[in-house]
Amino acid sequence: MAMSESPDRFTLADLLRLLSESAGIPEGIDLEAEDVVDTPFYRLGYDSLALLQVTGRLKREYGLLLPDTIVADAPTPRALLTVIAHARAA
């Protein structure tokens, strides 16, 4: 799968793509809705193993090292995107 089209930014769309490739697309949930970014991952239908797969891919494909506690520390897409932005800036 291709890298992000906007290499300078890791967007919500990038994150949702990695999640859906790991664990499928949760239908009945509008991933385009405004509040998706603040909806807990488990309510979007993604369990912690799916999130760990995503952090593994972030490490391999983007060179981002995220702490193992990320799954507990970043319960929503917004929280995870914030951690990713800090890691990319570092």
Place this chain on the structure above:
Amino acid sequence: MPPVALLLPGAGAQYPAMAYGLYRYEPAFTTAMDTVLEMLGSAGERLYRLWSSGERLRTVAEVHPLLFAVCHALSETVRDRGLRPGAVLGQSVGELVAAVQTGVLPLSDAVRLVAVQADALAEAPAGGALAVAAAPPAVTSFLRGGAVVAASNGPGQTVVSGSEFALAATRRALEVAGLTWMRVQVPAGLHGPLVAEACRETLPAFQASVFAVPHTPLLSGTAGGRPEPERAVDPEFWALQPSRPVLLDAALGQLATVGALLCAEVGPGHGLAVQARRHGHRAVSLLDGCVGAPHEERERLRQALDCLVLGDPEERTADTPSARVAWLRPPGGGSV
């Protein structure tokens, strides 16, 4: 109201004070919790103190009976709303809850057996479990030190159990292969040879109970689907379950043969609902792993029961208050 499929999880789904936010707030839940805790006697008193104080559950003797009580009480809450189970699926200790919900065992017998079994498992050699993000065939070549496949949850999830040494060696092999793993909060080497002897010791206790043919379709993690009637009434089938692998993927596959049912995970977590979705079932979980304030558990339960009582949100008008509650749908556009 459409019938629902009750999904009953095993160890790993628990969290401190799980579902305590519903206690003394939700009458059917409270009555059922009190009934089970009272049946557990002095152990019930200890468990109540652990549960209400929000302490972490550490041993099988704590996790299994409390998880049994919470899952049973959540099932009774679903029934209290007039919902009828059209099928009941149990895995691990959830199988004993399923036995009660399908009429295989009276509640008092199941409570006695869950306590006997938990005490025996707590004395077994120490062990634990890992979840791996891969199908069982992709995991088996990385098992080390006697670790075994404890649960086949789906093409993307396999649970491995074994001693701490075995798990450490297996983790290293998985990491070298680039496979993702995480620790499962299971305080024993469940569903593997480490607990085989402990399960054997409980056989006389199970043989002292009379098992009835299920009155509602029963799907068993151990059987990987619906056990034949003669197996469903065999004490050995039930006694040895904690040492047998969990074939969740196969059991969820057979659920479709019962009919198109809305699935309700009647436990603290959301792991079964996520796996059910991958099988094309519509699934909601009553608490959704909602580790948080008591009012959050109440709100989550209210939303989930709304989903079950009112049916598929897509068949409702868009302005129904909980129309956008997160129904879990299968990937790839499938539907039941």
